[in-house]
Amino acid sequence: MISCLKHGEGFPVLLLHGFCENREIWKYLLPKLPENFSYITCDIPGFGQSPLPAEKPALSDVAAKFLKYLQGEGITNFGVIGHSMGGYIALSLAKQSGSACRFLCLFHSTAEADSPEKKVNRTKSADFIRKNGKDPFLKTFLPGLYHQAGNWENEVRNIVFDTPEESIIHYTLAMRDRPSHIDFLSGFAGKSLLIAGEYDTFIPADSIRKQAGLAPDGSFYLMKETGHLGMMENPTKAAAIIGDFLKTI
Numbered sequence: 001m002i003s004c005l006k007h008g009e010g011f012p013v014l015l016l017h018g019f020c021e022n023r024e025i026w027k028y029l030l031p032k033l034p035e036n037f038s039y040i041t042c043d044i045p046g047f048g049q050s051p052l053p054a055e056k057p058a059l060s061d062v063a064a065k066f067l068k069y070l071q072g073e074g075i076t077n078f079g080v081i082g083h084s085m086g087g088y089i090a091l092s093l094a095k096q097s098g099s100a101c102r103f104l105c106l107f108h109s110t111a112e113a114d115s116p117e118k119k120v121n122r123t124k125s126a127d128f129i130r131k132n133g134k135d136p137f138l139k140t141f142l143p144g145l146y147h148q149a150g151n152w153e154n155e156v157r158n159i160v161f162d163t164p165e166e167s168i169i170h171y172t173l174a175m176r177d178r179p180s181h182i183d184f185l186s187g188f189a190g191k192s193l194l195i196a197g198e199y200d201t202f203i204p205a206d207s208i209r210k211q212a213g214l215a216p217d218g219s220f221y222l223m224k225e226t227g228h229l230g231m232m233e234n235p236t237k238a239a240a241i242i243g244d245f246l247k248t249i
Contacts, residue, residue, distance in 0.1 A: 006040050016087070147227035
């Protein structure tokens with residue numbers, strides 16, 4: 001079961017949160033987005049109010065679940081915005097949907113697969129969590145999410161620390177094992193927007209800029225003074241960037 005909320009009326013836009021997050025991560029961004037779209041915020045299985053399935057799905061399987069959800073809602077055309085890990089799922093969803101996905105926004109995310117070094121680090125992280133529990137891992141993970149904390153810091157902390165340990169381990173390994181989507185992005189027929197954070201320590205801005213250049217109808221935006229949580233660190237700017245993009249759809 002996938003738990004989703006719909007906001008507004010208009011062309012449907014699916015918003016997918018990142019690792020150790022839930023749909024509440026969009027709460028400051030949503031009210032600032034254009035009103036002529038219907039925004040669907042969902043908890044990825046294993047986060048928030050969506051339980052982790054017993055079969056422990058790969059990211060491509062999660063994408064398939066979202067495609068089935070959209071089809072069940074009678075949605076035949078849509079756009080998708082994915083933050084970090086949500087972007088990995090968004091890419092797979094767009095690929096599986098054929099021409100149904102009209103536009104794609106990768107928000108602090110990448111179409112590249114993990115490097116060999118990153119894969120090793122993911123495995124080490126999963127092993128560390130199994131041995132020591134989630135809290136020591138999350139204490140080091142949390143500060144790297146943002147450049148400068150705001151009055152939302154405790155909210156983000158609560159969201160992150162509320163993530164089940166089983167989900168953290170599973171998705172750490174699922175991200176490790178995901179394939180590259182560079183070829184797909186390079187041939188994506190719809191519009192794409194790639195947003196980077198100037199001080200994002202997880203995904204370098206230069207890498208995202210290069211990927212945007214590969215997309216046939218791709219655009220790039222660098223959020224200044226921002227880390228990996230642009231929708232929380234500067235929701236007004238993030239909404240303006242996304243809003244300008246949506247006006248071109």
